[in-house]
Each structure stands twice: as structure tokens, then as C-alpha cells.
Amino acid sequence: MSQDNKPLVVETEFPVRYAETDAMGVVHHANYLVYFEVGRCQLMRDMGSDYAHIEGDGYQLPVTELKVRFVGSLCFGDRVKIRTWMEENRSRRLTFAYEVIHPETEAILVSGFTSHVWTDKKGNVTRVPEFWSSLFNKIT
Amino acid sequence: MSQDNKPLVVETEFPVRYAETDAMGVVHHANYLVYFEVGRCQLMRDMGSDYAHIEGDGYQLPVTELKVRFVGSLCFGDRVKIRTWMEENRSRRLTFAYEVIHPETEAILVSGFTSHVWTDKKGNVTRVPEFWSSLFNKIT
Amino acid sequence: MSQDNKPLVVETEFPVRYAETDAMGVVHHANYLVYFEVGRCQLMRDMGSDYAHIEGDGYQLPVTELKVRFVGSLCFGDRVKIRTWMEENRSRRLTFAYEVIHPETEAILVSGFTSHVWTDKKGNVTRVPEFWSSLFNKIT
Amino acid sequence: MSQDNKPLVVETEFPVRYAETDAMGVVHHANYLVYFEVGRCQLMRDMGSDYAHIEGDGYQLPVTELKVRFVGSLCFGDRVKIRTWMEENRSRRLTFAYEVIHPETEAILVSGFTSHVWTDKKGNVTRVPEFWSSLFNKIT
Numbered sequence: 001m002s003q004d005n006k007p008l009v010v011e012t013e014f015p016v017r018y019a020e021t022d023a024m025g026v027v028h029h030a031n032y033l034v035y036f037e038v039g040r041c042q043l044m045r046d047m048g049s050d051y052a053h054i055e056g057d058g059y060q061l062p063v064t065e066l067k068v069r070f071v072g073s074l075c076f077g078d079r080v081k082i083r084t085w086m087e088e089n090r091s092r093r094l095t096f097a098y099e100v101i102h103p104e105t106e107a108i109l110v111s112g113f114t115s116h117v118w119t120d121k122k123g124n125v126t127r128v129p130e131f132w133s134s135l136f137n138k139i140t
Numbered sequence: 141m142s143q144d145n146k147p148l149v150v151e152t153e154f155p156v157r158y159a160e161t162d163a164m165g166v167v168h169h170a171n172y173l174v175y176f177e178v179g180r181c182q183l184m185r186d187m188g189s190d191y192a193h194i195e196g197d198g199y200q201l202p203v204t205e206l207k208v209r210f211v212g213s214l215c216f217g218d219r220v221k222i223r224t225w226m227e228e229n230r231s232r233r234l235t236f237a238y239e240v241i242h243p244e245t246e247a248i249l250v251s252g253f254t255s256h257v258w259t260d261k262k263g264n265v266t267r268v269p270e271f272w273s274s275l276f277n278k279i280t
Numbered sequence: 281m282s283q284d285n286k287p288l289v290v291e292t293e294f295p296v297r298y299a300e301t302d303a304m305g306v307v308h309h310a311n312y313l314v315y316f317e318v319g320r321c322q323l324m325r326d327m328g329s330d331y332a333h334i335e336g337d338g339y340q341l342p343v344t345e346l347k348v349r350f351v352g353s354l355c356f357g358d359r360v361k362i363r364t365w366m367e368e369n370r371s372r373r374l375t376f377a378y379e380v381i382h383p384e385t386e387a388i389l390v391s392g393f394t395s396h397v398w399t400d401k402k403g404n405v406t407r408v409p410e411f412w413s414s415l416f417n418k419i420t
Numbered sequence: 421m422s423q424d425n426k427p428l429v430v431e432t433e434f435p436v437r438y439a440e441t442d443a444m445g446v447v448h449h450a451n452y453l454v455y456f457e458v459g460r461c462q463l464m465r466d467m468g469s470d471y472a473h474i475e476g477d478g479y480q481l482p483v484t485e486l487k488v489r490f491v492g493s494l495c496f497g498d499r500v501k502i503r504t505w506m507e508e509n510r511s512r513r514l515t516f517a518y519e520v521i522h523p524e525t526e527a528i529l530v531s532g533f534t535s536h537v538w539t540d541k542k543g544n545v546t547r548v549p550e551f552w553s554s555l556f557n558k559i560t
Contacts, residue, residue: 014434015461018471019310019454021303023195023356028299029203030177033170034439041435051438052497055163063169067207073263076303077472123213154294155321158331159314159450161443163496168439174299181295191298192357216443217332303475309483310457313450335443343449347487353543403493 007085008139010043013103016078026073032110033066036098039084040114043096047139049132059129061094061116072102072109079103089140091127093117147225148279150183153243156218166213172250173206176238179224180254183236187279189272199269201234201256208252212242219243229280231267233257287365288419290323293383296358306353312390313346316378319364320394323376327419329412339409341374341396352382352389359383369420371407373397427505428559430463433523436498446493452530453486456518459504460534463516467559469552479549481514481536492522492529499523509560511547513537 022028044051054061074080081103088095093115100110118128128136162168184191194201214220221243228235233255240250258268268276302308324331334341354360361383368375373395380390398408408416442448464471474481494500501523508515513535520530538548548556 015458015465017454018302018457018461019308022298023301023303023305024200024202025303026202029206030170030173030299033173034437037170037438038435041438045435050497052495055496060164062164062166062213063210065207065209066169067205069205070203073202075472076475077470155318155325157314158317158321158442159448162438163441163443163445165443170439174297177298178295181298185295190357192355195356215332216335217330304480304482306482309486310450310453313453317450340444342444342446342493343490345487345489346449347485349485350483353482 007087008043008046009083009085010039010046011081011083012039012042013079013081014038016074016076016080018076021076026075029068029070032068032070032100032112033114035080035082035100036084036096036112036114039082039098040096043084043086043139047135049135054132057129058121059126059132060119060121060123062119062123063114064093064117065115066112068110068112070110072107074100074109086136086140087113088115089133089136091133092125094128094136147227148183148186149223149225150179150186151221151223152179152182153219153221154178156214156216156220158216161216166215169208169210172208172210172240172252173254175220175222175240176224176236176252176254179222179238180236183224183226183279187275189275194272197269198261199266199272200259200261200263202259202263203254204233204257205255206252208250210250212247212249214240214249226276226280227253228255229268229273229276231273232265234268234276287367288323288326289363289365290319290326291361291363292319292322293359293361294318296354296356296360298356301356306355309348309350312348312350312380312392313394315360315362315380316364316376316392316394319362319378320376323364323366323419327415329415334412337409338401339406339412340399340401340403342399342403343394344373344397345395346392348390348392350390352387354380354389366416366420367393368395369413369416371413372405374408374416427507428463428466429503429505430459430466431501431503432459432462433499433501434458436494436496436500438496441496446495449488449490452488452490452520452532453534455500455502455520456504456516456532456534459502459518460516463504463506463559467555469555474552477549478541479546479552480539480541480543482539482543483534484513484537485535486532488530488532490530492527494520494529506556506560507533508535509548509553509556511553512545514548514556
């Protein structure tokens with residue numbers, strides 16, 4: 001746990017892509033999971049690491065559960081602004097939480113979490129490697 | 141509610157697309173929401189209707205909440221087999237449930253639900269039109 | 281070359297997915313490449329094989345070049361109807377051609393081709409394995 | 421035409437998303453069209469405008485033709501670095517060209533172009549509005 005007991009919150013910002021919109025004129029709901037992934041990867045890079053390194057070391061973090069709540073929406077022309085933090089860091093499981101916020105009012109548009117298990121390359125559940133456990137403890 | 145108190149369960153089957161896989165060699169988790177959508181649209185067509193008609197009538201059904209649990213995974217070469225049913229049919233809200241099952245063992249690989257609200261074209265929440273309410277009552 | 285000098289043309293049909301549309305209300309242009317892929321994989325299955333087997337044998341067929349012409353478009357509610365055939369079958373290179381046609385009028389909406397090279401798992405260009413060469417010769 | 425007869429070349433850079441990779445372990449070929457779109461939209465914003473404004477004015481720029489050549493590939497962990505410029509600015513048609521380059525060696529990995537027509541909201545081909553014609557002339 002970090003000294004002040006508050007997790008590191010990373011904010012990532014980028015423009016909505018036209019390909020991400022649908023015929024309702026807004027971002028298709030499935031794409032928020034991709035935005036969550038962008039936030040999650042940025043959080044890892046900001047910690048001085050990278051999910052590519054985790055896979056390079058022979059580990060994977062497949063998603064086991066996810067939940068999303070939609071209150072508002074984003075259109076092409078808007079910027080995606082997403083806050084990501086690590087909510088849980090256990091020996092075999094990680095949980096990340098996310099908020100997509102309105103780029104100006106900062107109202108929460110979409111929120112959710114994704115839970116992941118540590119597996120080896122064959123998909124067998126394993127314990128978090130010591131290196132990653134320590135690193136993640138600093139930001140949870 | 142349908143006479144026998146059991147909702148209509150529709151099964152849809154189609155091959156995994158290569159574009160849906162990711163570097164882990166399995167279907168990327170966000171694509172299961174697209175599979176859910178395929179199942180949901182098939183359910184509506186099997187009822188003798190179509191989501192395109194709902195939009196043609198000036199209504200929309202944006203997703204307000206969703207949850208997914210992942211137990212197994214699918215690879216390229218596998219077939220997606222998905223069961224869909226309507227779990228809740230209220231005046232302003234609909235909930236659909238889904239199970240992606242192993243095409244041979246029928247074990248549940250992925251399950252979840254999506255909740256939707258009825259809105260007009262401007263996105264204002266509205267009551268379900270009478271026509272759709274009756275139609276959906278028959279299968280819930 | 282097949283006896284009558286005409287390549288096997290396979291027709292695949294499936295509904296447009298809502299997630300494939302964009303804010304213009306039509307299928308986003310990048311998704312036609314995914315439709316081409318669906319047609320290409322169906323052609324291989326109809327030949328009694330599967331692209332999954334090619335990868336299982338340690339080979340890959342990455343795309344090296346592609347071209348697409350758009351004359352019309354598809355909306356949600358439409359069905360995708362795609363014709364696929366193999367245009368070229370060389371020792372190191374394959375070319376597939378595609379036509380997405382209007383499900384009723386059969387007018388060509390989108391047409392194009394994709395060229396592929398045979399590589400091993402490391403991505404080194406290689407010659408087509410004898411088994412696949414013979415199989416593909418029958419349909420080109 | 422710009423004074424020095426050279427078009428404005430805009431460089432955009434961002435990380436590969438995991439969802440964009442496929443089972444070959446590299447970015448799926450269809451996603452380069454989305455990268456091209458990101459580059460094209462950035463070029464418009466760098467000119468002091470936005471494709472969202474074009475649609476806001478009642479015009480659209482659907483793709484009519486595209487071509488892509490693939491020499492190399494990108495993996496998760498890599499950064500996408502894309503150069504975009506306007507190659508042609510006619511009364512009814514626009515063409516953009518793109519190069520995705522290796523983030524370190526600057527070798528060209530993927531190159532291509534997309535051609536677009538000016539249409540109104542109903543999809544009827546129209547002439548470029550004077551405002552956009554002048555703006556685009558400065559960078560072609």
C-alpha cells in the first residue's frame with residue numbers, strides 16, 4: 001500500500017476516433033473497454049513498466065470479470081479523458097477501476113472496473129511474480 | 141410474461157473472426173460485447189422484428205449498464221455459440237442476458253447482461269412504445 | 281488451375297452488426313476488410329480446409345497489399361453479401377478478390393483485393409507448402 | 421497550393437492498443453485504416469479545423485478508394501508514428517497519403533492513400549464548400 005493509503009490515479013486524454021462511433025452518433029459502448037485498456041496500459045507505463053514486459057516475462061493478465069455503467073456519452077469531436085487506478089492487488093488477482101469524465105465539466109460519463117488473474121503463457125493461473133507485486137504495491 | 145413463465149432463449153452461431161483475436165491468441169474481451177449484440181439483434185429478428193425498426197420508429201436503446209464474467213476463451217478456428225434471452229421488460233428499461241458456450245461441450249465460457257433504456261432520438265428517456273411492450277412481453 | 285479455368289466463387293452472407301456502423305449511419309470503411317477476411321476464411325473452409333490449419337502447420341499469410349473501391353454502402357438492418365475468389369496462387373504469394381453486393385439488386389457496392397505472402401512463424405517469407413499449393417490450384 | 425509547393429506533413433504518435441493486435445502477435449491489417457483516420461483528423465485539427473466541423477456544416481467525406489502496402493508490422497509495446505499529407509484537393513474529391521514509420525529507424529512499415537468525395541448529408545456528391553477549399557489549398 002502506498003504511504004498515504006491513496007492509490008495512484010492516472011489521467012489519460014486522447015481524441016475520439018471516428019471508427020469508434022456508431023449509427024447513434026456516439027461512441028459504441030464496447031469501445032469503452034478499449035479506452036479502459038488504454039488507461040490501464042498508461043498506468044503501468046507511468047509506474048515505469050509496461051504490460052508488454054509482463055508478457056515478455058511469460059505472464060498474462062486476462063480479464064475475468066468486468067462491469068461498466070453508462071451515464072453519458074461521447075461524440076466524434078470530443079476528447080476522451082479517463083482516470084485509472086488499481087483497486088486491488090492480490091497474489092493471484094488484480095482489479096483496476098476507471099472513470100471516463102467529461103473533458104470540460106469533469107462529470108463522470110462512464111465508470112467501471114476490470115478484474116484480471118495472473119496466468120502463465122498456457123493460461124494456468126499463477127501467483128504474481130515478486131517484481132510486479134512490489135511495483136504494484138506502491139500504487140495501490 | 142409468456143404463458144409458461146420461461147423466456148424465449150435464442151441460440152446464434154457463427155465463426156470467430158481473425159480480426160477479433162488479440163496477441164494472447166484468443167478473442168479480445170471487448171468483442172464479447174459485440175457477440176452479445178449479435179445475439180440480442182437475432183433475438184429481436186426471431187420475434188418478427190428488428191432493432192432497425194425501433195430506430196426507424198424514432199426510438200433508441202442505449203446501454204446503461206453491463207457486466208461480463210469470463211471463465212474460458214475462444215480461439216480463431218472456433219465457432220461462437222451464444223444464448224440470449226430477455227430478463228427484464230419494464231416501462232423504461234430492458235435487460236438482456238447472454239451465455240457464450242463451448243460449441244461442443246456446451247460449458248459456459250462467458251456470461252453477462254446488458255441493461256438498456258428507451259430514449260427518443262435526442263436521447264431523452266421515454267416509455268416503451270405499446271407495440272414493442274406487447275411484443276417483448278411474449279418472450280420475457 | 282481448375283478444369284474449366286474459372287475460379288471457385290464463394291458467397292457468404294450475414295447481417296451488418298451495429299458495432300460496425302459509424303456516425304455517418306453506414307458501415308465504417310475499415311470493416312469491409314474484416315468482411316473480406318470472413319469471405320476469405322469461408323472460401324478456405326469450403327475447400328475442405330481452414331486458415332487455422334495453416335497456422336497450426338506453422339505458416340502464416342500476412343497481408344502485403346490491399347485495395348478497396350467503394351461505390352455504395354450498407355446500413356444496420358442490411359445483410360452483407362460477399363463473393364470471394366482466389367485470383368492468383370504463386371509459390372510465395374496469394375491474391376484473393378472480393379465483391380460486396382447489394383443483397384437484393386446484386387449491384388456491386390464495394391470491391392477489392394488482398395495479397396498475402398507465405399511466411400513461417402517468425403515472419404520469414406517461404407514457399408507455399410505442397411499440400412496447400414495443390415489444394416489452392418483446384419480453385420484458382 | 422502552398423507557397424513552397426510542398427504539402428504540409430503532419431506527424432502523429434501514439435501507443436499501439438492491445439485490442440488492435442491479432443493472433444499473429446502484430447497489429448491487424450484493418451487497424452492501419454483507423455490509424456490513417458487518426459492521422460487525417462490530426463492534419464485537419466493542425467490546420468485549425470476539425471472533421472467534426474465539416475459534418476456540423478452538413479457535409480461528409482466518405483472514402484471512395486483506398487490502397488495500403490505492408491512492408492513491416494507493429495506489436496503491442498510499439499508506438500505508432502504516422503505521417504499524413506493531402507495529396508490532391510479537387511472540387512469534388514480529396515486524397516490523403518500516409519506513411520506509418522518505425523518509431524526509431526524511421527523505416528516505412530506501411531504506406532497508403534485514401535480518396536474521398538464531398539457529399540451532403542444525404543450522400544449526394546457535391547462541390548467542396550469555398551471555406552474548406554481555401555483552407556485545404558494552403559496545405560496541399
